[in-house]
Amino acid sequence: MIKSDQELRLYGVYRQDKDEHFMLRVKIPAGFLTSEQATKIAVISKQYSNGMLHLTSRGNVEFHWLRHENLEEIFTALADLGLTTRGACGGAVRGIACSTTNSPRYPVLQAVAQKLNRHFSGNPAFEGLPKKFKIGVDADYREARHLIQDLGLILVNGEKEQVVFDVWCAGGLGREPQAGILLEQAVPETRLIQLIESVVEVYRENTPPPKRLKFLLNTIGEKRFRGLLHEAMLKRLAPEQPEEEAVFLQAEEGVFIEIPVFAGELKADTLLLLARIANDCAGGFLSVTANQDIALLAKSAGEASALQSALSLKGLNKQHSDEPSTFRICPGNHECRMGLAPTRDIARQVISTLDKAAAGRSWAISGCQNSCSQPQLADFGIVTKKLQADEAGGKQPLFDLYHRDDDKLGHCIAEELPANALYEKIRSLK
Numbered sequence: 001m002i003k004s005d006q007e008l009r010l011y012g013v014y015r016q017d018k019d020e021h022f023m024l025r026v027k028i029p030a031g032f033l034t035s036e037q038a039t040k041i042a043v044i045s046k047q048y049s050n051g052m053l054h055l056t057s058r059g060n061v062e063f064h065w066l067r068h069e070n071l072e073e074i075f076t077a078l079a080d081l082g083l084t085t086r087g088a089c090g091g092a093v094r095g096i097a098c099s100t101t102n103s104p105r106y107p108v109l110q111a112v113a114q115k116l117n118r119h120f121s122g123n124p125a126f127e128g129l130p131k132k133f134k135i136g137v138d139a140d141y142r143e144a145r146h147l148i149q150d151l152g153l154i155l156v157n158g159e160k161e162q163v164v165f166d167v168w169c170a171g172g173l174g175r176e177p178q179a180g181i182l183l184e185q186a187v188p189e190t191r192l193i194q195l196i197e198s199v200v201e202v203y204r205e206n207t208p209p210p211k212r213l214k215f216l217l218n219t220i221g222e223k224r225f226r227g228l229l230h231e232a233m234l235k236r237l238a239p240e241q242p243e244e245e246a247v248f249l250q251a252e253e254g255v256f257i258e259i260p261v262f263a264g265e266l267k268a269d270t271l272l273l274l275a276r277i278a279n280d281c282a283g284g285f286l287s288v289t290a291n292q293d294i295a296l297l298a299k300s301a302g303e304a305s306a307l308q309s310a311l312s313l314k315g316l317n318k319q320h321s322d323e324p325s326t327f328r329i330c331p332g333n334h335e336c337r338m339g340l341a342p343t344r345d346i347a348r349q350v351i352s353t354l355d356k357a358a359a360g361r362s363w364a365i366s367g368c369q370n371s372c373s374q375p376q377l378a379d380f381g382i383v384t385k386k387l388q389a390d391e392a393g394g395k396q397p398l399f400d401l402y403h404r405d406d407d408k409l410g411h412c413i414a415e416e417l418p419a420n421a422l423y424e425k426i427r428s429l430k
Contacts, residue, residue: 010127012088013071016337022066023335025088026078027095027121030106030113030137031059031288037081038275038286044074045268053271054335055264055292057328057364057374058097058134060088064335086122091129091209093120093200096137097149099290102256103139106287108158112189113137119193126200130209133200134172137165144377144407145290147171147179150203150213151196156186163189169199170217170225173371178214179409181222198232254299256287257307259316263329263344264292273314281307291326291362325362327351328374332367332384339367341384341397346419350382353423358430376402376410380429385416401425 005015012025026041033041045053045063048070054062066074078085087093096113100106116135120126126133136149139158146152146168157164165187171180187195199213206228207216217225259274274294278286281303282296289295298304311317327350330336332343343365350363361379366372368384375381381402387395399422404410414425 006090009090010086010092011075012085014089016064016335020068022068022071024063024066024071024074024085026061026083026085027088027117028060028288029096029117030098030110031101032110033286033288035275035279035284035286037083038271038278040077040081042268042271042275044077048074051268053266053268054331055261055266055288057290057292057372058095059288059290060095061288084121087127091131092127093133093135096135097290098137099143099145100139101287101289101295105139105155105158108163109137109139109155112163116192129200129204130207131212133203133213135196143290147409148173148374148377149180151199152180153192165189165192167195170214172212172214173374173376175369177371177376177409194233194236198229198236201232202228254297255304256295256297257304258289259294259296259311261293263347265344270316273316277307277310281310292328325360328364328378330367330372336367338370340387341367343367346382349423350426353426358426377404378410379404381410382422
């Protein structure tokens, strides 16, 4: 039985409160799930949790309010489905994220994500790192999430015989946001594992805990970093790439239909319904998007019509026109010990504050400076910076407001605002 906090984190588990409740994060490569996997995740939530699930901005799924005595049973149930939680938290190679779910190139990204996940998950050589190590694979540069990864892979050629990526590295958010640098262009897929292993080795051997790769780059400089990486690469031969059977979602001629999930908070019963609809009308596949929604694929006009009808019948395809196009949210102090603010409540208040122009933009709020909801990549982002004593003897959160208007990370336009001042500032946005 897992007992220590360090071992718990390795298995994707965080303590939630003093009453011994736990959060468990499941790694979902590129956000891709079969309807069978989605069904079982929902059943686990209903059986062991509070019947709710949290969809993360990296396409993973979290259970909250679990009990320690049930963890082993949940691990076993997930493993039977080909899913793992190992390395979803702590100092390890995390789940492989994808922010371009609705791209025609998604099947290629999905296959690469599965391959990388199989190689790095549960491998002791890529655990016990100074801190987390995040990898993202994307179809293009539009979402800019390559800027915040330890390694960001951008697909520049998706032809079957020549899958090629631009590779970015040493990005990250947190208290000191930093955009990654372009490490290498036009890297064939066959070299990715060799390159990633080498970067991880350089990171592990030269970085003090609990620092990220971006700290190492800033400390030793890009030239020295590239020299160490070259030495590490020379010790490795590119591994042979055997043909591996993978489950593919063929998206070249289809259309993704997204089901909005406010704040990424999804009822297990709703996921059960979506899994059934996916099984009947969408080829048996679902995707968790980087904007914390669920996407289903219709492969033809007829299938799209049947899918829309099935969703409408269950009331699952409604989205209010006055809501932002996206509003990414971390659980905040609703469910996270690090959270300083009730993020869902703040988000609802923000939505009610927005005029039509601001409502058409993307938004994100983070309950602490860890920035799990990636506020610096939204058009407007809110970061809960700290707590401040108020006149009533309690504490109120103070917020920083970010704005992104180019291809870089967002910049702070207002600092340490109490909630009322935050809403007033948002009302003035154009």
